[in-house]
Amino acid sequence: MRELPFHTLAPWLRETFSRSVHRVALDAGSTCPNRDGSKGLGGCIYCDVEGSGSGALRDGFDLTDQLEKGLKRLARRQEPGKPPIGVIAYFQSYTNTYVTTQRLIETLDVVRPYLDRGIVAVSIATRPDCLPEEALDALEALSKHVPVWVEVGLEVADDQRLLDIGRMHTVAEFEESVRRIHARGLMSVGHAILGLPGDGREGARETARVLAEVGCSGIKVHNLMVLKRTQLAAMWKRGDVEVLEPETYVDWLADFVERLHPDQILHRITGDAPIEKRLAPLWEVHKTEIRERLAQTLGDRGTSQGSLYSPSRAPTPT
Numbered sequence: 001m002r003e004l005p006f007h008t009l010a011p012w013l014r015e016t017f018s019r020s021v022h023r024v025a026l027d028a029g030s031t032c033p034n035r036d037g038s039k040g041l042g043g044c045i046y047c048d049v050e051g052s053g054s055g056a057l058r059d060g061f062d063l064t065d066q067l068e069k070g071l072k073r074l075a076r077r078q079e080p081g082k083p084p085i086g087v088i089a090y091f092q093s094y095t096n097t098y099v100t101t102q103r104l105i106e107t108l109d110v111v112r113p114y115l116d117r118g119i120v121a122v123s124i125a126t127r128p129d130c131l132p133e134e135a136l137d138a139l140e141a142l143s144k145h146v147p148v149w150v151e152v153g154l155e156v157a158d159d160q161r162l163l164d165i166g167r168m169h170t171v172a173e174f175e176e177s178v179r180r181i182h183a184r185g186l187m188s189v190g191h192a193i194l195g196l197p198g199d200g201r202e203g204a205r206e207t208a209r210v211l212a213e214v215g216c217s218g219i220k221v222h223n224l225m226v227l228k229r230t231q232l233a234a235m236w237k238r239g240d241v242e243v244l245e246p247e248t249y250v251d252w253l254a255d256f257v258e259r260l261h262p263d264q265i266l267h268r269i270t271g272d273a274p275i276e277k278r279l280a281p282l283w284e285v286h287k288t289e290i291r292e293r294l295a296q297t298l299g300d301r302g303t304s305q306g307s308l309y310s311p312s313r314a315p316t317p318t
């Protein structure tokens, strides 16, 4: 296999954990301050009613059920003679630290008995403004036993755009949250969306610059997707929103990747919302092909991840 001009997650996981590693997505039944009125109502314009998650809890599966089910599913993929598959327990839905400290500790405790059953990391999704010291204490305590990644959404590095899309936090709050995550010895994964309303190609470049500068360990980036039952869906139906064609997305993605830090790990480079949840775009280009096209585009440009990274102020990713 040829070497890619950017860092993707799978090889990093294989190198770090010496085995194949997969995620089990978990729904801890959290909500979000951007939905219950504390920060906003209705959520970010692109977020569906399941809070970008699986809705498993609503379907009657508690956390232990979800973990057991996920581990069984992965056990069926185990190849004979290969090291046991590693698992990332991924608290995906909503804002997982937007709960009492006691509830967060209880949630994290569900994972502990499974640490010797192949869990190699715990990843927890949240918002930059939902990381009180007590939550970081709980995450830091867990990190003494297993690596902990904290996934925080930036989405776009422009305060006006953040307001327009209903994120209800600022770029500075995102940067501060990442610094506090790193101060606890935890890894951070910063999220970005390319093609948000009003945010063009230069916006994609600026978002990469901010993510590079703050030194997120990992990056998740995808193209804007219009999901059913979102505010964005209404805007799209009115013709107020356009989504990117794959060619444009790959061009912008190449710009984005060129401006990241050379050592940052790309956990995701394209959206993966199922077609039945999606209004647009309807193109189905598999993530492997996006990866290939990105490699081709960077190759044609003679660049690679970090080629346009400016080291002026940026710390190295932790």
Ligand code: SF4
Pocket (backbone or CB within 6 Å): 032, 033, 034, 035, 042, 043, 044, 047, 048, 051, 052, 093, 094, 095, 127, 167
């Ligand atoms: S912060 Fe996350 S969970 Fe909350 S509305 Fe936005 S995308 Fe959805």
